[in-house]
Amino acid sequence: MAASPDPDAERMLRVKRGDREAFAELVDKFKQPVMNLIYRTVHDLTEAEDLTQNVFVQVYKSAHRYEVSAKFSTWLFTIARNLCLNEIRRRSRHPAESLERAASDQDALPARQIEDSRVRPAPEGVLLAELEEKIEAALSALPENQRTAILLCRQEAFSYDDIARVLGCSVSATKSLIHRGRETLKQRLKPYLATGAWRHGEG
Amino acid sequence: MTDQEFNQLREAGWRRSLDPAEDARVRVHLAASSEAQQDWELEADLTQVLAQVPDAPLPTNFTRQVLDAVDREARAKAARHGAGWWAGMWPGVRLLPRLAGGLAVLLALAFLGYHQHEIRRQDRLTRALLHATRAHGLGQPGIFQDFDAIRRLGQVPLPADEELWLVLSQAPPR
Numbered sequence: 286m287a288a289s290p291d292p293d294a295e296r297m298l299r300v301k302r303g304d305r306e307a308f309a310e311l312v313d314k315f316k317q318p319v320m321n322l323i324y325r326t327v328h329d330l331t332e333a334e335d336l337t338q339n340v341f342v343q344v345y346k347s348a349h350r351y352e353v354s355a356k357f358s359t360w361l362f363t364i365a366r367n368l369c370l371n372e373i374r375r376r377s378r379h380p381a382e383s384l385e386r387a388a389s390d391q392d393a394l395p396a397r398q399i400e401d402s403r404v405r406p407a408p409e410g411v412l413l414a415e416l417e418e419k420i421e422a423a424l425s426a427l428p429e430n431q432r433t434a435i436l437l438c439r440q441e442a443f444s445y446d447d448i449a450r451v452l453g454c455s456v457s458a459t460k461s462l463i464h465r466g467r468e469t470l471k472q473r474l475k476p477y478l479a480t481g482a483w484r485h486g487e488g
Numbered sequence: 489m490t491d492q493e494f495n496q497l498r499e500a501g502w503r504r505s506l507d508p509a510e511d512a513r514v515r516v517h518l519a520a521s522s523e524a525q526q527d528w529e530l531e532a533d534l535t536q537v538l539a540q541v542p543d544a545p546l547p548t549n550f551t552r553q554v555l556d557a558v559d560r561e562a563r564a565k566a567a568r569h570g571a572g573w574w575a576g577m578w579p580g581v582r583l584l585p586r587l588a589g590g591l592a593v594l595l596a597l598a599f600l601g602y603h604q605h606e607i608r609r610q611d612r613l614t615r616a617l618l619h620a621t622r623a624h625g626l627g628q629p630g631i632f633q634d635f636d637a638i639r640r641l642g643q644v645p646l647p648a649d650e651e652l653w654l655v656l657s658q659a660p661p662r
Contacts, residue, residue, distance in 0.1 A: 305555065308555075308558075309551055309555060312550075312551045312554050312555075313551050316546060316550050316551065316554075317543050317544075317546060320543070320544045320546050321541075321543055321544050323544075324544035325544070330544070330545065333544060334546070334547070334550075337546075337550075338550075338553060338554050338557055341554045341557075341558075342554065342557050342558055342561055345558045345561075346561065416537070417541070417542060420537060420538070420541055421541075424541075435538065438502055438503055439503075439538055439539060439541070441503065441504065445499070460499060463502055467502065467531070467534060470534055470538075471527075471530045471531070471534055474534065474537070475530065478530060478533040478534065478537065
């Protein structure tokens, strides 16, 4: 049975031929998941936005070398993860700079949150907001590879094999990372999960 | 249900909510242990909570920003390529000012070295002369003040002996 063609790889081949429309389609489709992954890795909105933009610029610049050897999304998220790891390494070399940026990002945060349309009535809204905060904190406390594995696992289009390719490890090692990460999350979030507050946000 | 089947369903449950049939099979499998059942509930809750984690905010014109960034990159690349073509022909061209500066410093050092060498040579010569003068009782070095002029006399072509004789013989007797 022939493998089903990856429509995103098809789009990327069009980008390789100079089709900017196809590139815009790819950006539109993947900007949010890429931003989600990067933001939860670098924990800085401005930096995450810049890095997300860089990911797509890299994709465009590398288009002439693109070969369909795996799913486009796997290739894309590998680029995204590598840029994140570079950023983390850069921060470790220049800690003062990242602290400044983090502070400026904190200043910018409330303005951005105003755009959030999901306004919930109290007390469910308060509980849910607190739960979201705890989830973000628990996720950010995970080791990078466990967090990345769990975040990619959320995406239906990503198989365990795809996640393993992005992380550069075996499928069994990937499952082990997810298992360990989830065990940690369960321990940290147990009191909040037990309240059932998150069920109000379903649907 | 075997443990392998249970693990497969658990791994499927990490990615999506299990359908009622799958969920029922798992619950039967875990019926013997209330602790395992509680853990399973937590697993299911965590999957749903993670699915609800909100998206990070992005500007509405993000795609436009990316396309602009791509255009800027292309223009910058073209500018780099255009400005640097001649430098690319011979990379040493960019080093010319440094090379010239280095050469000037080397020349200045060489000149200073030569100058110092000359001073030292003349100093040695003077000392040697003084030494020789004192050793052979030739008196004060002042007697050598016309030494150079006298030495050079030998280099000037002198008239032949016959001419000298002729001049001397024509001189009036004293």
